[in-house]
Amino acid sequence: MIRILDAGPQTTVQDGGRLGQLRYGIPPSGPVDRFAFVLANRLVGNPDGAAALECTLVGPRFEVEAACAVAVTGADMPLSVNGKDAPRWATLALKVGDVVKLGHARSGVRGYIAFAGGLDVPLVMGSRATYLRGRLGGVEGRALRKDDRLRLAPAAAPRPRRVERRALPDYGGEPTLRVVLGPQADRFTKEGLGALLGSSYEVLPQSDRMGARLRGPRIAHTRGHDIISDGIAVGSIQVPGDGQPIVLLVDRQSTGGYTKVATVCSFDIARIGQARPGQAVRFRAVTVDEAHRLLREWDASLEGVMREESA
C-alpha cells in the first residue's frame, strides 16, 4: 500500500492500454512514453503492461505503507527517498514509512513510477488505464489526489537492476519524429508538405494526453480542411483550417473530420509526448516498410539494457 501525500498536477494510473474499445469511441489510453513505462515495469520484475503511475511535469510525493520495490523512469524529475537523492532508472527497495518525492522535471514531461506487483485498481473493460475525459479506469476515472491510498498486487522482491547510461533517452534538443505521409496527404499543397517536412514546430502549452498542439509554418490545404469524418490513429497529424498541426496521442478522440497530413510512427510518440511546451520538433517522412523496420529496432532497443546491481 502507498499513500499519496501530494499528487502533483496530473498523476494517473496507466497500464498497457484498453484495446478493442475504439469502435465504441473509447481510446486505448496507457502511457504516452511506452519506452520509459516498459523499462520501469521491467526494473521491478513486472510484465510490460502492469499498472503504474504516469505523472506530468511535477511528480507526486507518497509514503510507503508496506515494504515494496519501485522504479522511476521517464522525465528528469529529481528523486528523493526520505529527503536523500535516489537514482532513477534503477530498482529501489523501500521500507515502511519511507517518503518518496519526485520534483519538477528538468527535461521531458512525463515520469513513470512502477511498483513490484503493479497497482491493484479495478479492471474496467479489460484495463486499469485511466481515461480522464471518459472518467474511466484507474482510481475512479480521475487523477490521483492527496490521501488516495493505492494497493499493490503481491510480488516477490525483484533483483535490483539499473538501466545502462547508454540506453537512457535524451528528452532535450529538437527531436526529429518519423512520420508516414497520409492518409490525406493529397489534400495539401506541395508548399504545405514542404513546410511540414522542412521546418521546426514548437510545442504549445495546450498539449495533453489527447494531443500535442504545435505552432509553425502553415501547412496549406489544396481544397478545404474538412473531410467526411474517419478514424484517427495514434500519431495522426490533424491540420485544421489554420494550418497548424495537432499530433493526436493516447487519449485521442476515435474519429474526426479534419484532414490528416501524416501519422507520427508509434515508436516516436514518446518523443513528442516528452517534448516540453516551447521545445521544437521536426518531421521526417519514412515509408511503411521503413517504419516497420524502425519499429523492430525500437523493440530491440528495450532488450539487454538492464544491468544487475550488486546489492
Next chain:
Amino acid sequence: MRFLPAGDLAVSVEFGEEISIEINGRVRALEYLIQQKALPGVVETVPTFRALQVYYDPREVGYDALCAAITELLPQATTAVLPPSRLVELPCCYEDPELGFDLEVAAQRLSLPAGELVRLHGGAEYLVYFIGFTPGLPYMTGMPERIHIPRLETPRTKTPPGSVSIGGTQCCVYSVESPGGFWVLGRTPVRLYDPDAAEPVLLRPGDRVRFNRIDRAEYDRILARVEARAYTPVVA
C-alpha cells in the same frame, strides 16, 4: 476502394467519398468479416461513414499481406453478411425548452411549427453508422429531408449529455458533456455512456434507433430510475 496507410500500426480502407447507407453498409460488413475470420495480426477496427480503420500489429502481419487478406474479403463485404440489427428505443422529451433548448429556433429556421418538427423527427427510424468523437456517441441518419438543417454557425462549448440533436442530414445524441454544432431538439434520460456500468456504451454500429416521445414528468421518472440503476433500455 483504396488502402491508405495511417502510420505504422493502422491502415484506412476507404470505400468512397460520400455518406450513404450503401457505402457504410460495406464498411460494417468488412469489419464483421474481419472479426469473423479473425484475420491474423488485426488488433481492432473502427468503422466510420465510408472507411474502415484497421489497427494491426506489424510484428504479426506485414502491410502488404494484410491488404491482400482484406482484398480477398471485399467481394463478400455486403450487408447481406451482417447479422440482424438491433432496434433501440430512446425515450425523448422534446416539450421542455430547458431540455430541447434549440427546438423553437430550429423550427423557425425550417419554417415549420415546432410540433411538426417534433413529429417529423420523432417519427423516423435512424441507423447508427458508427460510434465516435466521444465515448458512445452515435452518428445517425434517417431524418426526413424536410428537417435537414445547416449546423450552428457558432458551435456551443457545452452540450449536456443526452441531448438529441440534428445538423446537416444527421442526428446525434451527445454522450458526455462536450462542444457541439448541432441543434438540440430534446433530451433522453437514458445514458449512452456510463463509465460505472458493466457495459459503459449502449449503442453499437449498425443499430437502429427510435425516439419515443415523453413528457417532462415521464422524463423525470425515467431519469430517477436511470440514476438508481433500475432502468433497462428497450432493445429489440
